[in-house]
Amino acid sequence: MGNSFMHTYLYCLLKLIVGICFLSSTVSSQCLEHQMSVLLQIKQELSIDPQFVTDSKLLSWTPTKNCCLWDGVTCDLQTGYVVGLDLSNSSITSGINGSTSIFSLHHLQYLSIAGNELYSSPFPSGFSRLSSLTHLNLSWSGFFGQVPAEISFLRKLVSLDLSSYPFGLEEPVTLQNPDIETLVENLTRLRVLHLDGIDLSMAESRLWAVLSTKLPNLRVLGLSNCNLAGVLHPSLLQLEQLTDLQLSGNNFSSRVPDFLAEFSSLKSLHLSYCGLYGIFPNSLFLMRTLRSLDVSYNSNLTGTLPAEFPSGSRLEVINLSGTMFTGNLPHSIVNLVFLQDLEISQCSFSGSIPSSFENLTELRYLDFGRNNFSGPVPSLALSEKITGLIFSHNHFSGFIPLSYANGLNYLEVLDLRNNSLKGMIPPALFTKPLLRRLDLSQNQLNGQLKEFQNASSSLLREMHLSENELQGPIPVSIFKIRGLNVLGLSSNQFNGTINFEMIKDTNELTTLDLSGNNFSFEVSGVNSTLFSHIGKLALGSCNLKEIPGFLTNLMNLFHLDLSNNKIKGEIPKWIWKVGNGNLVYLNLSNNMLSGFEKPIPNLSPGYLAVLDLHSNLLQGPFLMPSPFIIHLDYSHNQFSSSLPSRIFENLPYASFVSLSSNHFNGEIPFSMCETWNLFVLDLSKNHFNGSIPECLGNSNSFLKVLNLRNNELHGILPKRFAENCTLRTLDVNQNHLEGPLPRSLANCGDLEVLDVGNNFLNGSFPFWLETLPLLRVLILRSNFFGGSIIYSPSKTSFPLLQIIDLASNKFRGNLSSEWFKSWKGMMKQEKKSQSSQVLRYSYLVLTPEGEEEEEEEEDFISSFNGPRTVVCRYAIAMKRMPSQNVANFTLQ
Template sequence: MGWFVFHSMCLFLFVFPSWVSSLVPLCNHDDSSALLEFKNSFSPNVSFIREECEPAYNPRTKSWKNGTNCCLWDGVSCDTKSGYVIGIDLTCGSLQGKLHPNSTLFHLHHLQTLNLAFNDFSKSQISFGFSNLKALTHLNLSSSCFHGVISTKIYRLSKLVSLDLSELDGTIFEQSTFKKFIKNTTDLKELLLDNIDMSSIKPSSLSLLVNYSASLVSLSLEGNKLQGKLASNLLHLPNLQFLNLASNFNLKSELSKVNWSTSLVHLDLYETSLSGVIPPSFGNITQLTFLNLGANNFRGEIPDSFGKLSKLQLLRLYQNQLVGQLPSSLFGLTQLELLSCGDNKLVGPIPNKISGLSNLKYLYLSNNLLNGTIPQWCYSLSSLLELYLSGNQFTGPIGEFSAYSLTEVDLSHNRLHGNIPNSMFDMKNLVLLDLSSNNLSVAFHKFSKLWILHYLYLSQINLIPFSLHNESDFTLPNLLGLSLSSCKLKSFPSFLNELKTLENLDLSYNQINGRVPSWFNNLGNGTLSSLDLSHNLLTSTGNLSHMNISYIDLSFNMLEGEIPLPPFGTSFFSISNNKLTGDLSSRICNARSLEILNLSHNNFTGKLPQCIGTFQNLSVLDLQKNNLVGIIPKIYFEMRVLETMILNGNQLTGPLPHVIAKWKKLEVLDLGENNIEGSFPSWLESLPELQVLVLRANRFNGTISCLKTNQTFPKLRVFDVSNNNFSGSLPTTYIKNFKGMVMTNVNDGLQYMINSNRYSYYDSVVVTIKGFDLELERILTTFTTLDLSKNKFEGEIPIIIGELKSLIGLNLSFNKITGPIPQSFVGLENLEWLDLSSNKLTGEIPEALTNLYSLSVLNLSLNQLEGAIPSGNQFNTFQNDSYKGNPELCGLPLSKPCHKYEEQPRDSSSFEHDEEFLSGWKAVAIGYASGMVFGILLGYIVFQIEKPQWLIWFVEDIACLIQRKRRSQKFRANKRG
């Protein structure tokens, strides 16, 4: 019997190959030839590596050989009867080259499925050749580097069931082509078009997708530049299960009117322009497992109806304007794995008891107004991997940890206090721990138990003991990032010498003094990639030239001597606000990888190094407040990726070269407070991204006239040419083209101009208010000023200035301007300071100016104005010095009465000083009283200069603004009513 079984098995194995081959059809000869010719038109690309592809290099066509059956080739399938090729799958096939419209691939007329995803068909278009494959039901060209306009003949693929053209950067789907395609492909179930350009497609055309009401199951249009109002009927197609409209910033819809499809399983509306309250109707989509409403403008409270979504696994509501408390129903969802409600305005405590969340892995509630103590379940939930509660108002001590699954914990920027519990040091899986900015205490050596820890951030907490260099047993062998900022350290911790894998180090805001130790040269064995030693008291630089780091910040110290040599691979290098001296030329040229270079507020001398102009990746160059001399090298105007150039406060000379700058990305140019001479550099007007132009306090002369008649300075928001020798009429042609000063986004809030580089660098600017120069270390995106003061301009004030509605500051003082104050100034509804002093203005002060509710500082002194000073609103707060030197003015606050009528005295309360305002010196209170930007300016001065006498007088001049603000708000409310 055994022999028989063995004999049978041998016979079966012998005949099996021929039996199997008899089941595989013989490939059609023409199809085989077409495939071989298609293969030979490409060369496998060994270097073409995709993260999505495993393995990295896999030439799928390797098995395609002449004389073999193509139906057995990798990625090829044939009809079992006819032998025609009906399917090709070359996903991650490592193909590179151009797919021509006459490619033999398009000769395969029986082809039903074609997948060319994750290859490199660069410079190829989705041409009319695809339209020859009329039998196609499935076409996937995603992430395959096609680009250009999609062929108008794609509508011929009328049998398509699935089309995936996602992730084809530079590919355009035009409206006419889209409309034809929708009308002819009636059986489509899957349409995936992520990140192709559909900006020309109108909402009315997009609504044609309802033609698929009986078939469409998956629709993904992420990042397609869609705009306008989306038809609500598109959102409730009866069979739709997957819907992704994320990252269409200008796409709107009225969700409150949507009757959602109950079949939806996946809904992603991230980063669109949705607003209003979140409708309770979301609770009707009971099949949902994925819901992303993040990065929108939703307001109001989170609906309690989310608790009905019993199958929900992921819920993202972050980066909205949501208020109120977290509904307890969220904490009863048993399938939920991720809950993200960060970056809102949520208040109140987190529920102490939960009935669900047994599968929760990720909890993100950072940057809200949550308070109370952190509930114990956050420390004990066995499934939890990541816990982010930073940027709230939690109080009390950190609880005891009883679950050790956590890998990342961020409790920073709260009001936690007490000792860090010992149980935290038993979390052996912890990779990231951030406890910064709390009133916590800890013995630092305890962290040595966390062996696999990569990132440890302990800024602004109480470290015990401070003598870290004595803790010889301390070690964190896998540490990549360490922050001990503001921990009152007085020297370099010696244990840093043992951190062999360290990449990121922040020792800023400490009291470290003395020389940089010699072992610091080898910190991390040459692998350190980030160093921050700002706000220390170092007296010598040491030698950092051999460190292979990419980020160095030594700013705000007392460093002396020459500039430390930045290593060759450094990307970020800042040593601002020190006492460094010497010539830059021979010591900076090694750092050709620099992206941000900040050497400001030092005592450097000599000329600007030519080599800086050769740094191809440099986006920020800040050399302000030094003693640099000479001209700006012409090669600086060749830097194509430069976004910020700040050279003010040096001794640079000119004139500027008459060149066509290649600064197509430049946003900030500040050459103020130098000795540059010559005419106005009108060639700057064509820079498309320029927002800040400062030429103040130089030796420029002549008239300011433009080269073009339109599209001059299209985005300019700060224009400062004050304290020069310009003459002639005010630059009306430029002013009427300042589109960036006409409108402002009131929803910007307190956002600052920040470099687009991955490193955080905030642009700065100097402004003049009431005769004082104030440096703003950050520029608000809503900050808009026009300063033409201290020149020799003459003629009348252009009426067009009244159209610059976003203007916050206007200074035309110390010129020879004549004529009246334009009535059009009433349009400057955001104006916070106005200085027209020391001119030759005539006529009366327009009564309409009393409607400028934001006006905080007014100076009309030393002119030839006449008549009665307007009263009411803000004008009840301005004192004598706003009007002095105008002999023909009369009325309060001047002592000279008007002859035409007896002025009624103002309420004495208008001049009373608010005691809390004067004693508290709070920037917030000042901002409330005097306008947002002006308040921030004044608050900054207070904290930086520590209440100088002139500032006390300054504050006294505007102290009554609190009452004025209240009156104006009441007036506005009554007016609206």
């Protein structure tokens, strides 16, 4: 009886399923002829980007198929009318206007034209003909101009997305007529509203009141990059059903309001790049409903993570990157059992990672980069779903966890650079099934890399192992990784012979850095066609004795570094045509090159942006670089000529120019006053004569470092320095300058170093320099300054001064010891606060990619002809300031 009933039941159920399938098939086959005709007309009207035509949804739109089964088309199962049209991401470039046939589909309920390329198309009119629309998505489509008024009459809309690019369109998207209030007046059913990228600054005064009163059913509100300012208004709390609030990219410049924690249903809160400041309210971390919190890149926002995360927390995403959050990760973080994404890079977190962190099994992505974490790197053995681990730029120590090599099989990115990790690199890391980027550079990893199996199946695209203590030959297995794109092995202790034909299997390798090792190279007879795809090649400090000839055939080369080798002779003329004439970076510095192969090359047709030839034996006239040059360094050579009068007119993009320590002569060209991008100009230790161009102080609004020391310049310093003067260093030591110091130097509020020693300058002591807030070095020695130096306690007196040299002048009278006591910058600082006293010139250094400038700290002890000794600590970037600058004073 029971079996009979069961058989009957199953038979009826099967008939029902078959009937439903047949009915669905029958209904879906009822493509109305006039609807198909309209759709085919739409296809004919639209233009598709030819590069992506094969990916277009419209390929399936053929009359031989049921139109209700076409890609992006949805039909009503009962009537057969087209009720949904999804043309998103279809590479449409034109064909949508007021007369488009889309507006003939009067039964449409869903329409999406999002993510297309209609950059020359204004918003079309005709939306009023689609009165049944409930979902309208025109986001990122490229439409520009005023939002059509017809949209405000689509009373059935529950979802409206008009998000736009905030820049780059022919005209911006505007909401003025109708304005935001008129637009939403009739859209009372809206649950989702996205206006991201539309300038709403004109409506800001009433915006929050309009949204909270007109849209009572709103659940999702997107107003990112809308040029909003001021503060968020508590009236938002009237949106009781709000689950998603996206306000990133505005300029609120306010504190994070506490009332945000009072939303009863909020799941997602995005406030990144909003200029927020003050202490972040911990109550937001404790919201029971919140799943995603992003307040990243509010650089003045402070706070700590709560000591106790609630056990019922639903948080899945936390992004605090680029803020001033401090403190440790609390042990209670284990309560965030749903946590998937934790990004806290570029903060000030410290301490070790709590052991409880190991129990978070849902983790997908961690970015702890650029903090002060210490202790061992967490093993995360239980976090099997994780795809990205970034622990770079911290103080982690110990070994690389074996779980990273033998587990975590979904890992795609592993970045542990710039820590204190030691030990050997597990070979299994190189063949993890999904790993694409591996960065272990700037650690203390040692030992020899072992060969590994299945290299050809590795998906690695980037491998960075530079600046470690790795030894021995490079495993051949590395060059069997077929998809490898970037390989950085510089600054290790690798040895052995490198034959460039060994990289023939890495047919996608574009960046190779072998600098700073103990290799020997086989450079003759190399078939360079096997690796012609190389774009960036760095062989600095590799004991090369010649420029490899195989470089001539590297047609894609744009970056070449052969610095710090033993290369002699002339620079071959073919090198300027390497990379098919598209070379952007060339560094031949610190060699023994003596000249240029004739005929002297004409670099003007090229695209060189960086040309570094410093510290060679190059002779002859000035070699005019490419007009695209940004960084030019000819220093420490034997060039001897005057400079072309229009040199700087022909270098419009130059930001760094150093010609120091040569034999250049003649006058400084006045054209230097015509360049607006120059940050650093170093003409020191040459034979320049004449006067300093008067226009110099009042012309270049970006010049930060001007070094003219040790030349033969005469005349006076420029009288007028502009009010917006940005100079940080002015050095004219060892010239023949005369006259007084110009008072307009006080306009240079960023000035840190002023060295006018060993000239013929005169006048009284420049007390007007005391108010410069950043001045740290003042050298007036060996001039004709005179008069009394009278200390006035009421004045601000050199708040950061660390070095002063008044020796060999004509000053007279008593020198108050109270004056010295007022120089707080000279008082010895504790190590922990020393960073604030560092005089930095990072823009003077062209640092290789991934490297950071080191700093050297020196103590200068200034002795006096009396019982007092003042110790001034002065931290400087390496090789930036000679240590012989000692100040001598007489105290009476």
